[in-house]
Amino acid sequence: MIYNVAALLSGEVGATRVYSIEDESIAHEDGDFHGVSGVVRLTRTDRGILLRGEATGGGVNECSRCLEPAVSVLHTAFEDEYFPINGDLGPGSSLLRQEVVEEEEIPEFWIDEANDMDTSEAIRQGFVSETPMAPLCRPDCAGICPECGTNRNTNPCECEIVAIDPRLAGLLDLKIPENQDIHI
Secondary structure (H helix, E strand, O other): OEEEOHHHHHOOOOOEEEEEEEEEEEOOOOOOEEEEEEEEEEEEOOOOEEEEEEEEEEEEEEOOOOOOEEEEEEEEEEEEEEEEOOOOOOOOOOOOOOOOOOHHHOOOOEEOOOOEEEOHHHHHHHHHHHOOOOOOOOOOOOOEOOOOOOEOOOOOOOOOOOOOOOOOHHHHHOOOOOOOOOOO
């Protein structure tokens, strides 16, 4: 999702372009998102381009109960400002003002020398923030047996689990007689 914004950067502050996203993919070492669709609005600011949009896509994670793949449908809204590093569009067009800049000083969301703006990182960050902390392959996932390690979604488990946390076992000794009233 790369857009050339040279004309927008040369235009008036407030100029806007709207683009549709249809069935795109975002690949990253932390996870991939597929079937990305939505809309982005690019608006010229006095410093660069403001990106606003909404996107829906699917992410595949590991189920927190059974460790099988868990597909999540994610929806995100995002808003970020991109800054040009190219000063060729006229006086004051570059945020960096044609100074010598080290690589680590370039802003995270930037427009490259060819005036191309890659929106996939902003969308990816939005999807990451919407990804469930404990994704499930399905709502009724039975998980893995803690005794034998069998995936209880595919094979019934014969283990009898009666484990009580040893730190709480002493509470079993505390029984209140049936005829005693409790006042709190």
